[in-house]
Amino acid sequence: MPRCSKPTRDDEAAQRHQRRAASKPYGLSRRRPGSQQEKPKISREAQDKIQIAIQNAWAQPTLKKYGASLEAFLRFCDKENIPDSQRLPAGEVLLCAFAASRAGEIAGSTARDAIAAVKAWHVVHDADWNGGLRLKYTLRGVEHLAPSTSKHDERPPVTAAMLDILERKLDHSDPKDAAVFAAACCAFWGQADLGELLSTAQGSYKQGRIPLGSDLKPPPTRLGSRILRLPYTESKGARGEDAMICRQQGPSDPIRALANHTAINDIEPDLPLFAHRNKRGELVCLTRRKFLDRCNEVWARYGVSTRTGHAFRIGGTTELLLAGVNPDVVQAMGRWKSEAFRVYRETYIDLLAPLHAEYIGV
Structure with a gap:
């Protein structure tokens, strides 16, 4: 019969961890599996009020600007043949691709505003937002690549x-x-x-x-x-x-x-x-x-x-x-x-x- 090897310190630590987890009914978090994904059941009236409040979270001039940026995002998705199911929620690769699509042509603030519009669209539709560290550095790169012609002169003040x-x-x-x-x-x-x-x-x-x-x-x-x-x-x-x-x-x-x-x-x-x-x-x-x-x-x-x-x-x-x-x-x-x-x-x-x-x- 094969001889059993002596447990290592790592094995003993793992066994202790398993015993502690087993002693708690729902693991370390004490939450039932899937409880984080569950949403409370609320009335249609309450849901409608949430939607109205969210849709009024942005000023009208901002919404108008965001509308143009969202149209640009959807045109970009059409050009890249992105299926509708992958546009909302959009994965970080798609967000980075859209942000970088005009790198070297536009100012960094323009790219950030466009991404902000897409994020607002996700918020309104209660979709997960996948923008993370890679998107952050993509936007930073677009800003560094911005041509001098994209930078406006400081707005002169009234005196x-x-x-x-x-x-x-x-x-x-x-x-x-x-x-x-x-x-x-x-x-x-x-x-x-x-x-x-x-x-x-x-x-x-x-x-x-x-x-x-x-x-x-x-x-x-x-x-x-x-x-x-x-x-x-x-x-x-x-x-x-x-x-x-x-x-x-x-x-x-x-x-x-x-x-x-x-x-x-x-x-x-x-x-x-x-x-x-x-x-x-x-x-x-x-x-x-x-x-x-x-x-x-x-x-x-x-x-x-x-x-x-x-x-x-x-x-x-x-x-x-x-x-x-x-x-x-x-x-x-x-x-x-x-x-x-x-x-x-x-x-x-x-x-x-x-x-x-x-x-x-x-």
């Missing part, structure tokens, strides 16, 4: 001098111009994105997304500043935040601009704060597009290049930093959640310092 131009050239007795100037001053000195103040829909607005007349809190503070409630912000969502609109010396004082605007347009508490009366005396919502068109129309006469919505927030932050306001105060006033806002000082200081010096009379 205090540009607000002074608006103050001189807009007609402050005109309802629309009064609303435009008040919105410009509040966006700049309140360090607010235009999407937090103005509607993006043509001729209408979405409840709970932009300030109403009642969101401009009375009475003014002891120093004359006002609190403006922002019902929806990018960082806090529907919880909203309070923006401090501080009185300023000079032509672009937002408190004076608000007083003129609300008096001329007779803003009602339950309608958008930044609205204006039309020829029939009806309040018309000032949209982001109409606001930017009017501002850029005035600035173009002075050779100023077109500005975008975010340029107001960038400009207000930079102006305050250049004026020597404590960065911690700027961060708190601008509701910045990270140190990223300090980059604006480094990015624009060489560009704006001469203009700032001229503006304050140095």
Whole structure:
């Protein structure tokens, strides 16, 4: 008979492990097999509410951008003859292939946005997401391979001098111009994105997304500043935040601009704060597009290049930093959640310092 070999230390350790596992009814986790995969049975009504909530997790501009990226992903799958069953959920190899499909042609941020769109699609359909370490390094490689032509120049900010131009050239007795100037001053000195103040829909607005007349809190503070409630912000969502609109010396004082605007347009508490009366005396919502068109129309006469919505927030932050306001105060006033806002000082200081010096009379 063959002789039995003496158990090794590894064999003894394995036997001890088996005995410990056997002493517990469902293994080390004390869970029944398959319990992690089981989902609670909930009503159709509850499922529908989950779906509605998830579909409203992204802002409309983001969804529009994601829609184009998802179409690109599906076209890529068609080109590669990927079966429908392998598109959702998509394996990591497919995700990497899509991310790398335009390497050397696009910016890294473009590839990341496209992958984010595909991920959102998976979330909406409750499909497993298989993006992992390999996808992470693929996206990093796409970023390193991005051509110089794919990198946009830094968006130039609005400056205090540009607000002074608006103050001189807009007609402050005109309802629309009064609303435009008040919105410009509040966006700049309140360090607010235009999407937090103005509607993006043509001729209408979405409840709970932009300030109403009642969101401009009375009475003014002891120093004359006002609190403006922002019902929806990018960082806090529907919880909203309070923006401090501080009185300023000079032509672009937002408190004076608000007083003129609300008096001329007779803003009602339950309608958008930044609205204006039309020829029939009806309040018309000032949209982001109409606001930017009017501002850029005035600035173009002075050779100023077109500005975008975010340029107001960038400009207000930079102006305050250049004026020597404590960065911690700027961060708190601008509701910045990270140190990223300090980059604006480094990015624009060489560009704006001469203009700032001229503006304050140095």
